[in-house]
Each structure stands twice: as C-alpha cells, then as structure tokens.
Amino acid sequence: MRVPFSARLGWPAPDNELSLLRARRRELGLPILDFSESNPTRVGLREPSRDCGFLLDPANARYEPDPRGLIRAREALVADYAARGRLSPARYGIRLPRAQDVFLCASTSEAYGWLFKLLCDPGESVLVPKPGYPLFDYLAGLEAVEARPYRLEYSHPAGWRIDLDSVESGLSSGGARALVLINPNNPTGSYVGRSEREALLELCERHGCAIIADEVFFDFPVEADEGGALAGEGRSSFIGEERTLCFVLDGLSKRLGMPQMKLGWIVASGPEGELREAKGRLEILADAYLSAGTPIMNALPGLLASSESFAAPCRARLAANLATLRSVLEGPSSPHRVLRCDGGWSAIVESPRLLPEEGLALGLLGEEGLMSQPGYFFDMEREAFFTAGLILDPRTLERGARAYAAYFERLMSP
Ligand SMILES: Cc1ncc(COP(=O)(O)O)c(C=O)c1O
Structure with a gap:
C-alpha cells in the first residue's frame, strides 16, 4: 500500500x-x-566583508532561549521604531510598541505561518490582495488555510486603490479570520491610503477580524508626486494600532537587504485583553520553534544602527x-x-x-x-x-x- x-x-x-x-x-x-x-545580494548593494564580522562575537557561544527572542534585540527594534517615527497616526491613542510585543523569528514567511496557526483552524480563510505576490497563497495552503482574494484596482496616473467592497464581502460572507495588508504591496507598490486604512479598521473591528500588515517594503518609498512631494510620505504604518488585533511583519530581508541572515519579526498590538491572550498563545507557538539564530539576534542592534x-x-x-x-x-x-x-x-x-x-x-x-x-x-x-x-x-x-x-x-x- x-x-x-x-x-x-x-x-x-x-x-x-x-x-x-x-x-x-x-x-x-x-x-x-x-x-x-x-535578490538584494546579487545587485552590488551591500559590502559582503562588512556583514560577516558579527559572527565572531563571543556572545554567540551562549544559548539563552526566549520564545520572543533575545531581549536586547527586541529592545533595539523598539528603539528603532520610535526613532524612525514609524507609528500609526496618533489621534487614536496609539501606543509605542514594547519589547514584550515583539516576537523574533527566522523570516516574515515564517511569521505568516505562525500567525495563520494562531488565528485560523484548518479550512478557515484569510483575505489577501490581488494582484499580489503568490507566496501568501502557498503559506496559507501549508497551514491548510484558504487565501481568498480582495481586489486592488488601477487607474492611471492616480495609482492603485483597494476595492473596499471586495474586502467587506470577504469578511461578511466568508468570515475571514485575518486581513493581510501588504504595505506597500508587491508588485503594485501601493501603500494602504489613509482613508482606506480608516475604512478597513472599521470593517475589521465590526467583523472581529485581525490585521496582518506586512511592512517589509515600508521604508522604500519611490514615486514622486507632482510638486515633488513623495507619495510615500502620506504612508502610515500599522505599528501600535489598537482598534483591532494587529500584527506588523518586517525583517532583515528587505529592510537591510539580508535575506540570507534569516531574521524576521512580528510586532503585536490591539485591545488590551485580546492582545494579552494573543501574545500568550503566540509565545507557546514561538517556544515550540525557537527559530531565530543567536548570532543574528546579537548583531541586530548594530545592524539597525547602520541600516541607512x-x-x-x-x-x-x-x-x-x-x-x-x-x-x-x-x-x-x-x-x-x-x-x-x-x-x-x-x-x-x-x-x-x-x-x-x-x-x-x-x-x-x-x-x-x-x-x-x-x-x-x-x-x-x-x-x-x-x-x-x-x-x-x-x-x-x-x-x-x-x-x-x-x-x-x-x-x-x-
Ligand atoms: C511583501 C513580501 N513579504 C514577505 C516576503 C518574504 O520575506 P522573507 O524573506 O522575510 O520571508 C516577500 C518576499 O519577496 C515579500 O515580497
């Protein structure tokens, strides 16, 4: 047989x-x-000799397992977010992330897997943008979760916008457990606009749906508006958003052009009670994997300081x-x-x-x-x-x- x-x-x-x-x-x-x-390692944007020095840090010989990742690495990330001012709009009492809200893992791809396990049972669904990078369909499929599309529409030269009706129907008819927002999306390059953001948060709050905001390309605004202002300057991060359970993903792959170093992270926020439970459950999950490597976690504070x-x-x-x-x-x-x-x-x-x-x-x-x-x-x-x-x-x-x-x-x- x-x-x-x-x-x-x-x-x-x-x-x-x-x-x-x-x-x-x-x-x-x-x-x-x-x-x-x-692939950023193939285009001459990083100096290979500088990047490998951190592997020689004697601190790398010690193993201090922590489901969320080494505290000094998480503290460095929190300080970095504060220094960049990468925060949600303050008008809703957004809270700065704390080290306890951060979970380090091997990559943002792995972070998706963790979050789909946290939020969905097999057969349940999440909403993903179309057009979009096909990776998310595979990552959902691997967790026996269905990735259902919501639409992005293009009009020239204004750009892309989210078809909010398609999000609403995915939430009301399909009972999706998470809305995946790629901010900005790959390959459309579109950030979640401020008015879209308000509508999406209202929908997610109403339907009890979590947000997974993938911000791996957030620090790479490109297109200039007429008058010279960067369109990306109107962009807003979901870091610290408290109206619904929210998980912001990022990692070294894009932020520092180092996909081979395998470090990604989740920053969680949301209404206090739900957030506490989500972090408790995520901690159990992360403890089963303990997947972030010690050398790259030890190197993170220095790498973030030199990210520009x-x-x-x-x-x-x-x-x-x-x-x-x-x-x-x-x-x-x-x-x-x-x-x-x-x-x-x-x-x-x-x-x-x-x-x-x-x-x-x-x-x-x-x-x-x-x-x-x-x-x-x-x-x-x-x-x-x-x-x-x-x-x-x-x-x-x-x-x-x-x-x-x-x-x-x-x-x-x-
Ligand atoms: C929007 C987006 N998120 C996440 C990833 C995966 O990144 P990682 O190397 O951290 O798994 C990609 C890969 O290209 C991507 O385009």
Missing part, C-alpha cells in the same frame, strides 16, 4: 514552459538577464531606475507605460497584448535572453504586464529595458 501525502502540497508541480526554457538556456550556457530581479547605509543608496537606486525605465519605455509614440509605483522594489510595465502573456514571456527569454515575471504570476486581471526589478544595477536595468523595447518593436514591425 502506498503512503498517502498531505493535500497541502500539490504534486507533481505543473510544468511551466517558462521555467523549462530557462533551464534549457542555463544548460546551453546562454545568457539570461533577470529583469525582475528581487543600505537603505539610502537603495532608495536612490529605486528612484533612478524608475526614471530610466520611464525614459526608455515611455514616450509620445511608445506602446508601453510604466504604472505608478509608490514604493517597493518592483515596477510594473504595461505593454500591448500582441500575444498571450506566456507567449510574450517565452519570446522575451528566447529571443532577448530577458527573464521577466508576467502579470498572470501576480493574478493581474488583464494582460499584458511584466515586472522590472528596481534594485538591479542601473546599467543592467537599462540594458534590460532596451532589450524589452526591442522585442516589442520587432513583434510590431510589419
């Missing part, structure tokens, strides 16, 4: 022509330019790359447009649907050696869209944009 497997994992994974073509090109030694690059040495050049690169993308791909007679990008590391390019998106993606890779994630990957409602990684080395991004434009020009020429 065969051993049965859990239905959480679909297997065999369906064949994807794009990944087969990429594998073939690799085997043949043909060049590939990853136009949607999102990564974040500032990264922000400058994002803005410069977006400008390059616009100058190469937009113009009076250009068939392309770059969607508004308020924040984050990706831009979305809209192009004519001369072929179905998969055909375009195969053509870009086969003819130009350009690998770009198509819009269907993120559940865009229409075609054709592709993403560009704004953290790319600027020369590589420009080369990629020119190859992208050349491919479409060839397709359109009679």
Whole structure:
C-alpha cells in the first residue's frame, strides 16, 4: 500500500514552459538577464566583508532561549521604531510598541505561518490582495488555510486603490479570520491610503477580524508626486494600532537587504485583553520553534544602527531606475507605460497584448535572453504586464529595458 501525502502540497508541480526554457538556456550556457530581479545580494548593494564580522562575537557561544527572542534585540527594534517615527497616526491613542510585543523569528514567511496557526483552524480563510505576490497563497495552503482574494484596482496616473467592497464581502460572507495588508504591496507598490486604512479598521473591528500588515517594503518609498512631494510620505504604518488585533511583519530581508541572515519579526498590538491572550498563545507557538539564530539576534542592534547605509543608496537606486525605465519605455509614440509605483522594489510595465502573456514571456527569454515575471504570476486581471526589478544595477536595468523595447518593436514591425 502506498503512503498517502498531505493535500497541502500539490504534486507533481505543473510544468511551466517558462521555467523549462530557462533551464534549457542555463544548460546551453546562454545568457539570461533577470529583469525582475528581487535578490538584494546579487545587485552590488551591500559590502559582503562588512556583514560577516558579527559572527565572531563571543556572545554567540551562549544559548539563552526566549520564545520572543533575545531581549536586547527586541529592545533595539523598539528603539528603532520610535526613532524612525514609524507609528500609526496618533489621534487614536496609539501606543509605542514594547519589547514584550515583539516576537523574533527566522523570516516574515515564517511569521505568516505562525500567525495563520494562531488565528485560523484548518479550512478557515484569510483575505489577501490581488494582484499580489503568490507566496501568501502557498503559506496559507501549508497551514491548510484558504487565501481568498480582495481586489486592488488601477487607474492611471492616480495609482492603485483597494476595492473596499471586495474586502467587506470577504469578511461578511466568508468570515475571514485575518486581513493581510501588504504595505506597500508587491508588485503594485501601493501603500494602504489613509482613508482606506480608516475604512478597513472599521470593517475589521465590526467583523472581529485581525490585521496582518506586512511592512517589509515600508521604508522604500519611490514615486514622486507632482510638486515633488513623495507619495510615500502620506504612508502610515500599522505599528501600535489598537482598534483591532494587529500584527506588523518586517525583517532583515528587505529592510537591510539580508535575506540570507534569516531574521524576521512580528510586532503585536490591539485591545488590551485580546492582545494579552494573543501574545500568550503566540509565545507557546514561538517556544515550540525557537527559530531565530543567536548570532543574528546579537548583531541586530548594530545592524539597525547602520541600516541607512543600505537603505539610502537603495532608495536612490529605486528612484533612478524608475526614471530610466520611464525614459526608455515611455514616450509620445511608445506602446508601453510604466504604472505608478509608490514604493517597493518592483515596477510594473504595461505593454500591448500582441500575444498571450506566456507567449510574450517565452519570446522575451528566447529571443532577448530577458527573464521577466508576467502579470498572470501576480493574478493581474488583464494582460499584458511584466515586472522590472528596481534594485538591479542601473546599467543592467537599462540594458534590460532596451532589450524589452526591442522585442516589442520587432513583434510590431510589419
Ligand atoms: C511583501 C513580501 N513579504 C514577505 C516576503 C518574504 O520575506 P522573507 O524573506 O522575510 O520571508 C516577500 C518576499 O519577496 C515579500 O515580497
């Protein structure tokens, strides 16, 4: 008799022509330019020698297990949040997070898993944004939880907004246990606007729904408004929000461009009684894993103190790359447009649907050696869209944009 497997994992994974073509090109030694690059360790933004020194700290030899993570690391995070002023709007008596509200873990992906276990029984649901990064569907599926979409809508040049009716129907008809807000969302780059935030909090309070606010890209505002003000300056964090149970996620992956160091965190807030119970339950869960590593927790205070040495050049690169993308791909007679990008590391390019998106993606890779994630990957409602990684080395991004434009020009020429 065969051993049965859990239905959480679909297997065999369906064949994807794009990944087969990429594998073939690799085997043949043909060049590939990853136009949607999102790995910060591949784009020359960090100095490798500086990053590894902290592993030699003698304090790393001691093991002091604490379900929430080392207290000095949590205190450093709380001080960092206060220093950045990354707080929810004060008018509702927002409280500064305390070290006891912080839970350290290996990554924000793991934090999602913990929170889905905390909030949902198998078969229950959470609401996730569409378009959005597909990771959250997998993470929910792994906890036997259903990820149900709410819509984001785009209008040019104003940008993205949340379809509040789709959130409301998910809460009232489906009884979702958590609303996942990606602030700003990947790849749409849209922050939760202030009026959206009020409406969402009211809905969550009314329906007894927790908020999971993923703020991994929060410190990377990009797009400038007319008049020069950064659109991102109107952004507001969910840190310390007390109207409903709220869990803010962040980590070193994006904040410091160090995904390989594996440190993420949850900052919990909410009405006092519910918050106490949530933290008690989360502590039991975290104690079962104790997953944050001692060396990286010991290094956290120093890393946070020097975080601008990564974040500032990264922000400058994002803005410069977006400008390059616009100058190469937009113009009076250009068939392309770059969607508004308020924040984050990706831009979305809209192009004519001369072929179905998969055909375009195969053509870009086969003819130009350009690998770009198509819009269907993120559940865009229409075609054709592709993403560009704004953290790319600027020369590589420009080369990629020119190859992208050349491919479409060839397709359109009679
Ligand atoms: C919005 C968002 N949150 C979380 C993650 C996962 O980050 P981590 O490396 O901390 O698991 C990603 C990965 O790209 C992401 O795009």
